[in-house]
Amino acid sequence: MANPHPIQRLAEERRPFHPKDAVKSGLWGALGFGGAGVFFSAVQNSLAKRNVGAWGVFTRTGGTIASLTMLGTVYYFSKDATANLREKDDTFNTTVGAFLGGATIGLKTGRMPRILGFGALFSVVMTALDYTGGSLRGKRTESPEMDEYERKEYLRKNRRRPIEETIADIGEGIQPPGYEERRRERLNQKYGVEIKPVSALAD
Structure with missing residues (x-):
């Protein structure tokens, strides 16, 4: 049941920008996407019609690992580097990083239309995901800068019911x-028992 008296959210204050470590983000992106690349390469290698051996993950389908590693590195590095240059953390940083990261996938084709196409596709998907809150459940209605404890306190206060309504539901x-x-x-x-009130104060 919705709270009939919702708490009005205060106007969001513009917080100072904190520079991001783009190199560190790029390395973490390389590790994460590189691990995913190893997984997909192993799947491709296992589906081969002839036995290519365990090293085929790196020799036969190693291009998948290289592509995804480059994708993660460029995406996270470009995203944080753009934020540092603009001194602003918003969706535009994701758009730039996703376009450059997606373009790296099309580099191995050597054709400009595919490079731009992969960049645009990846950029649209990641921008839409970031703009909607970075979650499939939708964008958070409260301030995105608040931590988890503040978020739960906000939700708890926003859904608090009046005491009269609570007493009416659960009794006394x-x-x-x-x-x-x-x-x-x-x-x-009910029982015909008369109970006299007892005073706690001694005479």
Whole structure:
């Protein structure tokens, strides 16, 4: 049930830009995409009609490893380098990095239309994914700069229900004001027992 009194989100403050380590990002991209390249190369090698041996992963289908490694390196390096040059972290950095990374896939063909086509395709896909929040579940409605704890606190406050509505649903187990009087009345009506209130203050 939606909160009838949602908390208004405060205007997002522009936070200072923190430079990114483009070289480190490129190396991590090379490791990640290189590992994926080894996996796909092994799949291609296992589907070969003749036995090419285990080293065929690197000798026969090694081009897949090289292409994906170059893709990851160029994408992450270009993305962070663009952010450092512009001093701004937004979707445009992903667009530039994805275009350059996708273009590396078409380099082995040596044909400019394919180079531009691969770059444009990869750029459109990654830009759309980044613009929608980097998740298939959609863009986060709260500020993207807040950490996980702040995000959960925001969601908890935004979905908090009024105390009257909570009491109406779960009963009076939390002893709201007037609980003892109503309890004595119910016991008297149901069991005929009259309970006198006891004062905690000594005379």
